[in-house]
Amino acid sequence: MTLTYKDVADIIKIIDASGCEEVIVELANVKIVVRRSSGTTIIPTATPLSPAEPQKYAEKPRHAERQIAPSGPPADINATDGGTIVRSPMTGTFYRAPSPKDPPFVDIGSIVKSGDSLCSIEVMKLFTTIMAETDGQVTRVFAQNAELVQVGQPLFKIEAIRA
Structure with a gap:
């Protein structure tokens, strides 16, 4: 097998x-x-x-271990100023667009509703779409396209739209 x-x-x-x-x-x-x-x-x-x-x-077990240093959040992340930080639920490769030919799911300034696609994370050729958890405007994109992200690493900041 x-x-x-x-x-x-x-x-x-x-x-x-x-x-x-x-x-x-x-x-x-x-x-x-x-x-x-x-x-x-x-x-x-x-x-x-x-x-x-x-x-x-x-x-004598033969397994490979690779230590990945946890990357801490950037110093200026502060969710208490009214924004929501969207964090990675898994370790994998961060992609801003569905394919290299397509535009990004969202950019800074994009208005999103809860459930809208923000990005995808690939783990072993399986892609998981990360959805917005709240309505608002994307004010920050923390990860770079095709970058390895860790569990809990900040990906986006979404702030409520003021009327």
Whole structure:
């Protein structure tokens, strides 16, 4: 049995929604290890095994870990001045437009209603559209197009429109 990107993405979604600290998925020729750790993000990797390696593999796990330094919010973010900060719900690649040929979902000055598309975040070839949570005007775009964003990282600032 082989795993597709969709299978791995589904596994990661299930893990992300749970309170598990570590999950190990082991098939005949693939082992995926995902661990939570404060201050780091663990990127799971699949390592193919030769038929003679399973016992050796069990004794000495071979998984790749890449630490991603958490990026703190810019110093001038202040939601208490009447604006709403839209934060990333996941770690992934931030895209301002549906495709490279299309215009951005929103720009600074765009008027949005709750439920309007603001951007998309790609994780393992799966795109999640991030929606506005409130009505207002986009006054700030914090992330750059095609930039890696972390969970909780500010993406947009939306301020209520004054009548």
